[in-house]
Amino acid sequence: MTDWQLALDSFWPLLWGGITGTIPLAVASFALGLVLALGVALMRISRNRVLSGIARFYISVIRGTPLLVQLFVIFYGMPSIGITIDPWPSAIIAFSLNVGGYAAEVIRAAILSVPKGQWEAGYTIGMSPGTTLTRLILPQAARVSVPPLSNTFISLVKDTSLASLILVTEMFRVAQEIAAFSREFLLIYIEAALIYWLFCLVLSSGQNLLEKRLDRYVAH
C-alpha cells in the first residue's frame, strides 16, 4: 500500500533539503577540494622529494581509508584533542580533503598528458614556468580531466548523504526524519533516491556540454 499523498507532501521538503544541504555541501567541498588537488598534484610532480613525498602520503591516506571514517575522525574524534568543529564545517573539511586526494591524481595525470613541447613553446616565447602552467598547460589539462573530475563530483553529490551521520541537515537526513515519523521507509527512501538520481542526470548533461565546449579545438 503506497501513500501517494505522503509522497507528494514529502517531495518538497526532500528537494529543499537537497537544494539547501546536498548541493551547497557538494559544491563548496568540490571547489575547495579542486584547489587543494591542484596544489597536491603540483607537489607530486615536483622534483623536490620532500614535497612529492608529502603529496604521495596524503593521497595514499585519503584513498586508503573510508570516507565515513574520515568524517568521524574530524567530527567525533577531534574534540578529544580539544578541537570541536560544527557539523557543516566538519563535513566540508572532510569532503574537501577527500576530493583533494582523488582529484590530485586526475590532475597530475592530465598535466603530464600535455606534450613536453608545450612547456618548451611557452619557455621559448619567454614565459615563466608559472605562466606556462596557467596559460598553456592547465587549459589543455582541463580538457582531459573533465570526464574523470565529473565522476568525482557526481560521487561526491551522492557521498554527501554520509554527512547525515554527523548531524548535517542535508537531503538524506530530511528523508530519515520523514521516514521515522511516517514509518513509510521504502517510499521515502526511494523518493530520496530518485531526487539524487535527478541531480546526477542534470550533472551528466552539464558534463556533456562542458566536454563539447572544451573539445572545440581538437580534430574529430
Place this chain on the structure above:
Amino acid sequence: MSPTDPLAPAATPDDSVLLSARGIRKSFGDNEVLRSIDLEVRRGEVVVLIGPSGSGKTTVLRSLNGLETPSAGTIDFAGGPVIDFAAPVPKAQRYALRDRSAMVFQQHNLFPHMTVIENVIEGPVRVQKVPKKQAVAEASALLDRVGLAEKRDAYPFELSGGQQQRVGIVRALALKPQLLLFDEPTSALDPELVGEVLQVIKELADEGWTMVVVTHELSFARQAADEVLFMDGGVVVERGAPGAIFTNPTHERTRRFLDRILRPLEDGGADDVSP
C-alpha cells in the same frame, strides 16, 4: 623599413657579431652530447647546421635559446653579459637568452587551445606587455605576409602541416627576436608542403634576419646559408661556405654524410654503380 615595422628584422644586418658561443659542452648523465662547440653568428647571417641524427644539433639550438643549460662554455649574446656555464647560471641570464632568440620547432608546438592569432599574440601580450591592439595589428600583418591572413581565427588543427609551421614561424617573428632558431622546420612535413615553408624562411633570410637553421634540405642551405657547419658526435667536424662544403668537403665523415643524403639508396662502401 621603419623601426616599428613588425616585418623588419630586429637586428640590423650590419655584419657585426651578434652571438658568440665558445666551448659549449653538454652531458646527459654519462653521455657527453656536445664536446666543445664553437659558433659565431653575425647580424644578418644565416648559419646552417647539418649532421646525422643524434649528433647534437638540437641540443646546440636549445642551448642558444636557454632551454638547455650547457655543462661548460660561454655564450656572449650582444647586449647582454657573457654567460659562463662553468658556474651555476642565474635564472635571469637564461631568460635573457630566451628574450633575444626565438625557436621554431620541428613539431610546430602551436598552442592547440588557441586560435592562430591568439597563438601569435600570446608572447607579445603576456610576456612583452605589448598593448593587445598593437599586437593584433602586428600579428595580422605578419600572417598576411606569409599568406595566412584568412586563417587568423582558425584553430591549429584546422590547418595543414605547412600552414601550421608558417604560423610557428610567425609566432617566433612576433617576439621580434634578434636571432631565429629553426630546428628541422620541414622534417615533419609531407614533401609537397616543404617548399612553402622553406620559401618563407628563405625570404626572411633575404630580408636580413639572423638565423641558425638545422635542416637536411641541402638545396636550401646552398641558396640561403652564409656558413654551413657539419656536426657529428657532438663536435663540429667541418665548417665553411656552402659551396665549399657541398662540392669539396675536406673530411671523410662530411663526404659520407652528404652522400647518404644525396644518394640515400646507395651503400656508402659499395662501388659507385650510378651512370
